[in-house]
Amino acid sequence: MRTLNRRFSTAPMMDWSDRHCRYFWRHLSRQALLYTEMVTTGALIHGNRERFLQYNDIEHPIALQLGGSNPDELAQCARFAEDWGYDEVNLNVGCPSDRVQNNMIGACLMGHPQLVADCVKAMQDHCSIPVTVKHRIGIDDQDSYDHMRDFVATVAEAGCEVFIVHARKAVLQGLSPKENREVPPLKYDYVYRLKQEFPHLDILLNGGLKTHDESLQSLQHIDGVMIGREAYQNPGILLDVDRLYFDTTPDSIGPMSxxxxxxxxxxxxxxxxxxxxxxxxxxxxxxxxxxxxxxxxxxxxxxxxxxxxxxxxxxxxxxxxxxxxxx
Structure with a gap:
């Protein structure tokens, strides 16, 4: 099994981080961990599986993000991920859109930590690649640090060792998905404190990171950073990733303009x-x-x-x- 270095990864982004995007990104960084768009369990079980799972071998290391809440279905899809050669399978517990809420997918699952734990356990029982969780710091009025800590503790008991935290809460009613990426305040201190309380877990920070300086500063407190919109809108920042985060020389890609x-x-x-x-x-x-x-x-x-x-x-x-x- 490939040993994953999660110091820098790109975020799963609907309609953006598709296989063509990831192929391009891999030409900018050899080391960054790349995440797919979220794929629902229904799409994989009942739809065109090849369409959703195909990728180019140069995209490794690559993680498949799943959306779902049925442990049996997620277990089946985790097995698909391993069979197709993905290096990690990730459960989305952060998407706030109405469409996914109606199907008990995404951020609303933060209100059901035991269900998330059951999902993680089922996924782990059916695959040998790492099963990770990407979540918010909270939802609606369940946005205290204690709520997030208890959520992580419950899911960690099921065997999850990697948590990617979007450091904003999700407002499930009243804000659009775009507003949910911008309006709720960032609380990096919650994520830093989480690492202090769970030093044995890998804690990654996501949300609002735009520069390498702030990302590297955050790495003094947590294990990895995940950048989404900035990597997409300004992909040139990926050219410095291998040197800054993985101690590889710039010519590992080659002196290419x-x-x-x-x-x-x-x-x-x-x-x-x-x-x-x-x-x-x-x-x-x-x-x-x-x-x-x-x-x-x-x-x-x-x-x-x-x-x-x-x-x-x-x-x-x-x-x-x-x-x-x-x-």
Whole structure:
């Protein structure tokens, strides 16, 4: 079994961290642990399993995030994760959307710690890869530190050793998912205290992290950091991850410019186009790579206006790169 180093990981993000995104990210960091979008147990058991589980081997280390609350179904899907070669399977206890609440998925499960413990136990009984939990610090009026501590204690008794904490509570009624990522205040001190009380557990911090300086400072208190929106909107920050978090030299990837990294995607793009993808499925994840660089706006515009068109391929990427390579 692969030993996972969780000092830095990318967050599971619906509609963003798909397999094309992760393939691109892996060209920026060899070491970061990459998480899939959340996949519901129903989608895997009753839907097109290959569509949801397929990935490219270079994406390792990679974790599958599941959404569900039925222990038997989660156990079955945890087994799928192992059979498909995932390095970890993660249970979502943090998503606040109405759709998942109605199916007892996501953050609402924080109000049912014993059920989460039962789910974790069932998953562990059916796979040998690590089973982890990503959760909020609380929900609605159940947002005290004591509530979170008791939740973690209950789930840890079932055998979970890794907790990824989004350091905001979730407001289940009255805030949209987007607002739930921004409005409730961040309480990093809750997460730091959790590590102090449970030193034997791996505690990872998620939520609001935007710079390596603040992430590295947080690592003085906890075991790992997880960055989501910033990694997506400004993917260039991933270029420093291997050096800063894993003590590997920058040339472990190679002395490649950002433009050359884009060019290294061309064989993959050609392959995916032959399988029915459109260029925009892949290129959209690269739009922020050249942020703050001359020509970045024109790069984004060219791809936004052309990548969705039938027949668009690497030549469209090359045309876009011309805007950022001009001296």
């Amino acid at each position: 950002k433009a050359d990294i884009i060019r290294s995607l061309y064989p993959y793009i050609e392959e995916q186009l032959s399988l029915g993808a459109t260029l925009s499925h892949i290129s959209r994840h690269t739009l922020g790579l050249f942020n703050a660089q001359k020509g970045a706006r024109l790069y984004r515009r060219h791809l936004s206006e052309n990548a969705y068109k039938k027949g668009s391929g690497p030549e469209v990427m090359e045309q876009a790169l011309a805007f950022v390579e001009q001296t």
